[in-house]
Amino acid sequence: MVxxxxxxxxxxxxxxxxxxxxxxxxxxxxxxxxxxxxxxxxASEEMAKPSLVQSLRRLCSLIVRTAGVLxxxxxxxxxxxxxxxxxxxxxxxxxxxxxxxxxxxxSELLAFLHxxxxxxxxxxxxxxxxxxxxxxxxxxxxxxxxxxLLSSVDRGRDDILLAICRLYFAPSDGTxxxxxxxxxxxxxxxxxxxxxxxxxxxxxxxxxxxxxAEEVFDALGPPALASPEAIRLRVFCSVYALQLQxxxxxxFFGAANPLRLDEVRELLPFLNRLTxxxxxxxxxxxxxxxxxxxxxxxxTSLINLLYHRHRRKAILESDSAWIIPESRALLRRAPSxxxxxxxxxxxxxxxxxxxxxxxxxxxxxxxxxxxxERGAMPSATSSQSLAExxxxxxxxxxPHVLPFEDRVSVLHGAILADQEERRAxxxxxxxxxMDKHQIRRNFLVEDGIAAxxxxxxxxxxxxxxxVEFIAPDGTPESGVDGGGLFKEFMVHICREMxxxxxxxxxxxxxxxxxxxxxxxxxxxQAADLYTFLxxxxxxxxxxxxxxxxxxxxxxxxxxxxxxxxxDDIASLDKELHKNMLQIKECxxxxxxxxTFSISVTExxxxxxxxxxxxxxxxxxxxxxxxxxxxxxxxxxxxxxxQRHNAAFLSGLQKxxxxxxxxxxxxxxxNTLISGSTAGFDVKDLRANTVLSGGYQDxxxxxxxxxxxxxxxxxxxxxxxxxxxxTSCSRAPLLGFQNLNPKFCVHRVPDSERLPTSATxxxxxxxxxxxxxxxxxxxxxQAIRAEAGFDLS
Numbered sequence: 192m193v194x195x196x197x198x199x200x201x202x203x204x205x206x207x208x209x210x211x212x213x214x215x216x217x218x219x220x221x222x223x224x225x226x227x228x229x230x231x232x233x234a235s236e237e238m239a240k241p242s243l244v245q246s247l248r249r250l251c252s253l254i255v256r257t258a259g260v261l262x263x264x265x266x267x268x269x270x271x272x273x274x275x276x277x278x279x280x281x282x283x284x285x286x287x288x289x290x291x292x293x294x295x296x297x298s299e300l301l302a303f304l305h306x307x308x309x310x311x312x313x314x315x316x317x318x319x320x321x322x323x324x325x326x327x328x329x330x331x332x333x334x335x336x337x338x339x340l341l342s343s344v345d346r347g348r349d350d351i352l353l354a355i356c357r358l359y360f361a362p363s364d365g366t367x368x369x370x371x372x373x374x375x376x377x378x379x380x381x382x383x384x385x386x387x388x389x390x391x392x393x394x395x396x397x398x399x400x401x402x403x404a405e406e407v408f409d410a411l412g413p414p415a416l417a418s419p420e421a422i423r424l425r426v427f428c429s430v431y432a433l434q435l436q437x438x439x440x441x442x443f444f445g446a447a448n449p450l451r452l453d454e455v456r457e458l459l460p461f462l463n464r465l466t467x468x469x470x471x472x473x474x475x476x477x478x479x480x481x482x483x484x485x486x487x488x489x490x491t492s493l494i495n496l497l498y499h500r501h502r503r504k505a506i507l508e509s510d511s512a513w514i515i516p517e518s519r520a521l522l523r524r525a526p527s528x529x530x531x532x533x534x535x536x537x538x539x540x541x542x543x544x545x546x547x548x549x550x551x552x553x554x555x556x557x558x559x560x561x562x563x564e565r566g567a568m569p570s571a572t573s574s575q576s577l578a579e580x581x582x583x584x585x586x587x588x589x590p591h592v593l594p595f596e597d598r599v600s601v602l603h604g605a606i607l608a609d610q611e612e613r614r615a616x617x618x619x620x621x622x623x624x625m626d627k628h629q630i631r632r633n634f635l636v637e638d639g640i641a642a643x644x645x646x647x648x649x650x651x652x653x654x655x656x657x658v659e660f661i662a663p664d665g666t667p668e669s670g671v672d673g674g675g676l677f678k679e680f681m682v683h684i685c686r687e688m689x690x691x692x693x694x695x696x697x698x699x700x701x702x703x704x705x706x707x708x709x710x711x712x713x714x715x716q717a718a719d720l721y722t723f724l725x726x727x728x729x730x731x732x733x734x735x736x737x738x739x740x741x742x743x744x745x746x747x748x749x750x751x752x753x754x755x756x757x758d759d760i761a762s763l764d765k766e767l768h769k770n771m772l773q774i775k776e777c778x779x780x781x782x783x784x785x786t787f788s789i790s791v792t793e794x795x796x797x798x799x800x801x802x803x804x805x806x807x808x809x810x811x812x813x814x815x816x817x818x819x820x821x822x823x824x825x826x827x828x829x830x831x832x833q834r835h836n837a838a839f840l841s842g843l844q845k846x847x848x849x850x851x852x853x854x855x856x857x858x859x860x861n862t863l864i865s866g867s868t869a870g871f872d873v874k875d876l877r878a879n880t881v882l883s884g885g886y887q888d889x890x891x892x893x894x895x896x897x898x899x900x901x902x903x904x905x906x907x908x909x910x911x912x913x914x915x916x917t918s919c920s921r922a923p924l925l926g927f928q929n930l931n932p933k934f935c936v937h938r939v940p941d942s943e944r945l946p947t948s949a950t951x952x953x954x955x956x957x958x959x960x961x962x963x964x965x966x967x968x969x970x971x972q973a974i975r976a977e978a979g980f981d982l983s
Contacts, residue, residue: 193232194242196222197249209260216257224270229281247286251299254279258302261309272313273323279307280330288343297348304340304354307331311358331358332373334380341385349394353419356391356426360485361417372485373429381426382433389449391427392458395420399461404468407461414473416483425482428462428489435496437821440504440758441772452506459497459507466490467515467585467592474577474584491588498591502856503758515592521585522597524578531586531605531851590854598854599863599924605851606733609653617655627659629667630680639684640723652726652846653733675950678736678918681727688724689740695720696740700765703861705743706835712793718838725842728864733847737866737921739910745828747857749836750849755828757821763828771820785811787819789826802826866921870909873901876934879927884938886957893936895963899970911974918950945973 200218205211222228232247283303287293294300311331314324330336337359344351359373359381381387398407398420412418434449444452469487476484498513500506507513582601590598610617628642646652658676660668689696689704694713696704711717731738745763748755761768777783787806788799799807802822811819843849855863877897886893904912910920916934923929932953939947939958946969947956960966 193222193228193246193250197246197253200253212257212260215253216260219253219257220270220272220275223278224272224274225278226271226274229278229285233281233285247282251282251287251294251303254306255299255302258305261305271320271323272310273320273327276307276310276314276327277323277330279303279310280336284336284339288339294343297345297351300340300343301348301351301354304351304358308354308358308361328374332377334376334384337377337380338384341381341387344390346390352390352394353423356422357419360422360426360429361482378429378433382430386449388427388431388434391423391430392450392454394423395427398424399457404464407465408468408472411486414483415480416486417480421482421486425486425489428486428493432489432493432496435493435500437757437817439772439775440500443500444504455497455506459494460512462490462494462497463513463589463592464515466494466589467518470584470588471521471581474580476584487588494589495591499753499856502858513591514594518585518592519594519597521578521582522593522601525582526579529579529582529601529605531583531602531848531854586854591856595855595859595862596925598859601854602851602863603735603925606735606847613650613653616650617653627657629659629661631661631663632668633663635680635684636687639680639727640720643723643726649845652730656730675918675952677734679914679950681731681736682739682914682918682920685724685727685738685740688720695724699743699763701762703741703743703762705746705763706832706839708791708831709793710835718834721835721838722842725839726845727842728839729843729846732852732863735924736919737864737924739865739920741865741868742861744857744861746832746836747860749829749832750840750843751853751855751857751860752849753857755824757824759828760824767827771824775816775820780811780813780816783811785819787811787815787822789823791831800826863924866924868906868910870904870906871913871922872926873897875922876900876927879930879933881933881935882938883935885940886936886938890938890959892938892957892959892966895960895966896936896957896970898963899967903967908971908974912970915946915974916948916950916955917953945969945976947973 196218200215203211203214203218205214232243232250287299287303310327314327337355340355340358344355359377398410402410410418411421411424431449435443438447442448448455450458469490473479473483473487476487479487497506501513502510585592586598586601593601628638630638630642642656643652646654646656656677658680660676660680662668687693691698691704691707695707695710695717697707698704706721707713710721714720728738743762745755745759748759757771758768760771774780774783774785787802787809789802790797790799792798801807802819803809809815840849852860852863882888882890882893900909900912913922914920917930927934930953935952935954937954937956939956941958942960942965944958946958948954949956957966958969960969
């Protein structure tokens with residue numbers, strides 16, 4: 192029957208060659224839509240028959256000759272595209288790519304790929320039987336078939352590589368509107384069973400050299416972004432990102448990486464700038480076509496994976512290499528306070544004109560005070576809207592392109608705008624400012640928790656919090672809280688409750704903190720205590736002052752909604768991480784006698800926890816070792832702290848949305864919470880200091896004070912000095928120019944008494960000492976006493 196039909200098709204002769212080929216293609220599609228024809232022709236017991244092999248060769252020859260007339264108009268309503276696809280897959284697997292009489296050239300494989308893509312498009316139009324479509328999808332998306340196709344591609348045949356990429360990643364019905372995400376099994380196969388990433392990298396290398404981000408973006412074919420270059424780039428990003436996820440840092444910097452390190456360093460700036468241009472040019476994801484949205488997701492996913500790995504272990508020379516200077520133009524044109532972590536308005540925005548680059552998009556006309564675009568003069572409102580959308584998208588997807596200090600300014604701008612809206616409550620005569628919370632120094636934790644429990648909603652926690660300290664003898668301490676006493680209260684309660692001796696947090700070898708695994712065994716109300724500390728940290732961020740605890744990135748990753756990876760365990764337990772790497776390299780894992788379980792201690796009792804069902808009885812072997820290491824790391828860094836993190840996060844979110852913090856990585860969030868432990872910049876403090884009471888820059892006491900701070904104080908005493916003067920032991924995050932009110936040194940005409948301070952005014956009352964030694968002795972005595980107003 193096949194021989195007869197092939198002879199009939201070969202005999203078709205119409206007015207033109209194209210008409211003849213098109214007629215053959217339509218009839219051939221009917222032949223291939225017969226269910227099970229591929230199975231019948233390629234049955235293993237029949238493949239030895241020469242006549243059958245000849246029939247298959249004739250059928251393949253017709254498939255190859257008619258592939259050139261396939262297209263969007265080649266829609267055959269009378270054939271089943273699902274059956275065509277299944278039969279084509281069977282013929283490829285069992286004959287064309289395996290049999291000695293199969294393909295004689297790579298061009299034949301390319302023709303088959305065109306047919307497969309055509310059949311997939313026909314299926315995408317929705318006229319197929321659901322059962323047949325499901326069978327076709329199963330046949331096409333098997334990992335073994337994808338692996339077979341790629342193994343048949345010779346190096347240098349970029350056209351065949353592109354055809355395979357299109358088969359799995361192009362829109363399902365050939366239109367820009369169709370979904371185009373490949374099945375996970377195909378992605379897994381492409382990533383871990385084929386050399387696709389290293390084969391694709393050279394195909395778009397030409398885009399990377401001597402071309403601007405604007406030119407590259409144009410080559411990708413906006414707005415659909417479904418050009419051959421765009422598909423190759425998306426496939427590469429998707430596959431390489433998947434390969435990176437389980438890859439250890441030492442593997443990334445070694446031979447296990449599909450790309451050489453110099454190639455990665457060439458790739459990163461290109462991807463970073465291209466992604467930034469994409470985000471600011473088409474910021475509204477809601478209006479992107481599926482192929483464009485898929486490319487955007489692939490780009491941002493890969494660039495963020497590489498950035499966070501760089502932060503753990505440097506890939507580029509410095510962190511500043513990730514910053515795109517033009518991004519600061521967004522800050523100039525956006526409103527002073529933007530919505531953080533809030534969905535953008537639904538109204539669609541037209542993409543920026545293709546010929547605009549980043550600088551021109553936000554070009555500022557200093558005279559007119561408006562943004563100007565090439566060939567247009569939009570209103571200030573529309574320009575601000577564009578800038579705000581672009582800035583929001585940048586902060587949500589690739590925040591690292593903006594300097595850390597600028598992102599802190601964005602956060603502070605949002606906080607100040609919120610505080611302004613609450614001015615009626617937060618002002619000096621507002622209800623919250625008039626209500627004092629009495630805190631007994633010898634019952635700091637109990638009174639602090641009670642005070643915060645009365646402010647259990649966002650309104651109360653964002654209001655002004657005034658403190659009146661009660662001395663151990665029951666008498667109120669001197670001093671009126673203008674903000675300084677509240678900061679002192681927050682610092683001292685953190686010192687007590689974050690102390691590992693308290694039992695809620697443990698310390699790593701580098702003195703960073705993470706939740707104590709025994710906390711819930713020690714405290715019945717542990718969840719409430721973590722919730723309270725979350726409120727404390729959230730309140731400090733909202734009031735824009737720094738605390739002292741430094742946290743482990745494992746803890747901060749979870750607060751930011753990120754899942755810790757295997758190498759993150761090093762920040763928790765360097766010895767455990769080292770042992771895990773040794774196990775990974777062990778040639779005889781079975782001899783170690785390890786099972787899929789982990790030992791923990793609760794209330795002094797050791798017990799084993801299964802990492803998988805029946806884990807205690809499941810030995811670790813070379814085949815399942817990778818899974819074991821990832822499960823163990825996941826338990827150590829994610830699972831065992833789940834209750835602790837959830838309670839802490841619930842408290843923090845009662846003060847401010849965690850979405851406001853997601854523009855920071857864990858290292859930056861640590862700095863946002865607690866600044867630096869390395870003292871402070873004395874020159875910066877000096878440049879932002881006001882002198883009063885008769886002091887001048889050349890006054891001996893003033894000169895001696897700067898000498899003491901610059902040369903003779905250890906970092907710990909420098910922190911005490913700031914705590915004494917400002918109620919915060921850390922320098923302001925963005926420098927002393929942001930200290931409000933300005934730091935002031937006031938002359939006291941008495942050389943015998945100790946220095947005193949008014950922390951609410953950032954005021955140091957410094958007696959006019961007669962010698963440097965006297966000033967040093969008195970200052971150290973005062974700051975180490977930590978007695979505050981009582982020194983007066």
